[in-house]
Amino acid sequence: TRTSRPQRILKAVQRKATVGDPQSVITAIDHFCRHREWAMNVGDEKGSILDSVVNEVSPVTVLELGTYCGYSTVRIARLLPPGACVITLEFNPDYAAIARQVIKWSGLEDKVQLVEGASGDWIPWMKEHFGVQAFDLVFLDHWKERYLPDTKLLEECGLIQKGTVLLADNVICPGTPDYLEYVRNSPHYNSQYYRSHLEYTKAEDGLEKSVFLGY
Numbered sequence: 354t355r356t357s358r359p360q361r362i363l364k365a366v367q368r369k370a371t372v373g374d375p376q377s378v379i380t381a382i383d384h385f386c387r388h389r390e391w392a393m394n395v396g397d398e399k400g401s402i403l404d405s406v407v408n409e410v411s412p413v414t415v416l417e418l419g420t421y422c423g424y425s426t427v428r429i430a431r432l433l434p435p436g437a438c439v440i441t442l443e444f445n446p447d448y449a450a451i452a453r454q455v456i457k458w459s460g461l462e463d464k465v466q467l468v469e470g471a472s473g474d475w476i477p478w479m480k481e482h483f484g485v486q487a488f489d490l491v492f493l494d495h496w497k498e499r500y501l502p503d504t505k506l507l508e509e510c511g512l513i514q515k516g517t518v519l520l521a522d523n524v525i526c527p528g529t530p531d532y533l534e535y536v537r538n539s540p541h542y543n544s545q546y547y548r549s550h551l552e553y554t555k556a557e558d559g560l561e562k563s564v565f566l567g568y
């Protein structure tokens with residue numbers, strides 16, 4: 354049978370990127386998705402905004418919801434200092450298998466914990482299983498209708514504390530209206546919108562950055 358799109362993305366990385374060079378992995382995926390086949394990576398334009406937020410927060414513990422092929426995982430992990438790590442959750446085993454290889458090719462496997470499963474099932478176990486106190490940064494890029502329930506779940510599980518930054522992809526396209534309404538109207542968050550474009554297209558999209566202010 355035909356290869357899958359994630360498999361073709363991995364092939365592009367193995368052909369074009371240098372082992373141990375995360376930037377070349379990012380460039381290879383962006384080139385493939387812009388000139389060969391569109392795919393739902395955060396992409397280069399929104400990716401630069403993601404980079405600036407990671408650099409601003411300089412997080413020790415990051416949670417990423419929705420790994421896909423590991424493109425944003427590599428973008429985040431390449432900016433982390435020694436001792437910092439990103440826990441990334443992926444629901445789809447085929448995507449997870451590809452992401453592991455992309456992360457390995459970039460040489461960042463020591464900074465990444467890839468967990469296979471659904472956010473709703475795993476979030477309640479994060480403290481116990483990973484010894485996480487609270488996350489410094491959460492990148493939401495999974496099922497758009499799970500952004501709000503998972504944010505509430507993270508709050509309930511004490512995984513969000515004063516200063517935790519939530520960064521949400523696709524708040525315009527495909528859109529996450531209930532999540533946006535919540536973080537923009539809650540007295541416990543300071544929210545701002547970074548206008549951009551849907552990856553590799555001219556359509557509008559953007560990232561919403563929300564800082565938790567404490568209870």
Ligand SMILES: Nc1ncc2ncn(CCCCCNC(=O)c3cc(-c4ccc(F)cc4)cc(O)c3O)c2n1
Pocket residue numbers: 393394395418419420421442443444445470471472473494495496497499522523526527551552
């Ligand atoms: N609960 C749970 N826990 C863990 C999980 N891991 C994966 N999932 C399932 C997530 C499946 C992929 C999510 N991402 C998107 O759907 C997405 C879509 C577009 C897009 C598509 C078509 C268009 F025409 C326009 C825009 C663009 C994006 O940037 C997107 O990120 C999980 N769920």
Ligand SMILES: [Mg+2]
Pocket residue numbers: 393394395494522523
């Ligand atoms: Mg996305």
